[in-house]
Amino acid sequence: MRNLLDPTDLTIDEINQIIDLALDIISHREKYSEACKGSKLATLFYEPSTRTRLSFTAAMMELGGNVIGFSDANSSSASKGETVADTVRVLSCFADIIAMRHPKEGAPMVATQYATVPVINAGDGGHSHPTQTLTDLLTIKREKDRFDNLTVGFCGDLKFGRTVHSLIKALRRYKNVKFILISPDELKLPDYIKYDVFGEKIQFEETHSLEEAMPKLDVLYMTRIQKERFDSEEAYNRLKNSFILNTDKLLTAKKDMIILHPLPRVNEITYEVDNDPRACYFRQVENGKFVRMALIYTLLKWKKEGCTATNNHQIIEGTPCRYSRCISSIEPVKHLYKLSENGIYRCIYCEGPLENR
């Protein structure tokens, strides 16, 4: 059975197939209106969401299917101490596919060990958000008509920004994609993404200056400083106004640059920028529904066909992962590590190294 936990669970051909299917859905909505009739999606959201949960809901409804689930862990039996493992065993009795968001990194990976239906990671802590990546890719395809030969600037909270981590992992597999990483020192992209888990290093520059990066960019990906991931309010307050995109800062940008943001925004893009034709973030939201339609359809088709994933990673059992944000810190799981292509054993849940993170 196939799941989607990370963009690297899909080959480039499969990503392109899902994007093409989303484009076909956009052009021929009626054709897909009963494509998942009789199927149920369970949305298990242990962390707040507007776009992801509701676009999954809208996507399944537009495919003719039904949706069950919870939008708050406190309204589920998680509040009584039920594990992720038991919750997905239960939901596998009711639903054909599960989309899960959880504050702990690797929670959807634990879900795949117990579910008997496909599991989609709808965002796990500061780790990964692969369906946002598909959304971002569909937006880049529709706005720029290519994935190759792009200079992409990521600005803001690159440490905790799971959408950034996932999009870099996907885009690095296309030709001649360069990354400019714009962040304060405290919120730099984690080393495990820079010196990639999967081998060759990504092509990147780092800067503190959005103004310096702006003229070089084909895509500017703005992000929110992730207040909920900070250990102290003081640290958040110090960094919360690090980057604010306004119309003045766009004066040096390319005329065909596009501005993406996974949303929600706080103050990092002023409202006046919304009127600039390069601002794509609300078009991006709508693309999220179409690409999730394509993904649900594809995973259910693969399930029916008995399609399985090829996984060549060498796995070993090790000492408990020391990262407090890893799901293995709260769920009774085996402490498993996979050998990455750069020779380091990394936790299968959060990708932290076997020693200290």
Ligand code: CP
């Ligand atoms: N982009 C995104 O994940 O938004 P939500 O948190 O509203 O789902």
